[in-house]
Amino acid sequence: MRMVFTHSNRFIVANAKNILESYDVKVVVKNEYASSAIGEVSPFDTWLELWVVRDLDYDRACRILESAISDENAAPWVCRGCREENDESFDLCWNCGAGRV
Numbered sequence: 001m002r003m004v005f006t007h008s009n010r011f012i013v014a015n016a017k018n019i020l021e022s023y024d025v026k027v028v029v030k031n032e033y034a035s036s037a038i039g040e041v042s043p044f045d046t047w048l049e050l051w052v053v054r055d056l057d058y059d060r061a062c063r064i065l066e067s068a069i070s071d072e073n074a075a076p077w078v079c080r081g082c083r084e085e086n087d088e089s090f091d092l093c094w095n096c097g098a099g100r101v
């Protein structure tokens with residue numbers, strides 16, 4: 001297994017997981033329950049990590065995430081529910097989970 005992505009925001013990690021799974025890449029999330037132990041560990045340790053199960057998928061997973069999450073040419077959108085700005089690649093608001101319209 002290899003770690004392909006990590007972020008402090010669990011919704012962003014969940015989105016990345018959904019993207020990879022839609023490409024048939026098997027992934028697992030680690031540190032999922034670490035946030036309950038916050039204060040005991042450094043903030044970085046509570047970041048959720050996305051790991052590809054098959055090492056063979058690693059390079060492909062990196063490319064998928066790069067193109068999906070790269071925001072250089074993508075226009076962000078603003079959530080109608082909470083007014084948070086969301087990356088173009090996300091179909092659900094990272095903050096409140098509302099759908100993109």
Ligand SMILES: [Zn+2]
Nearest residue numbers: 079082093096
């Ligand atoms: Zn929202």
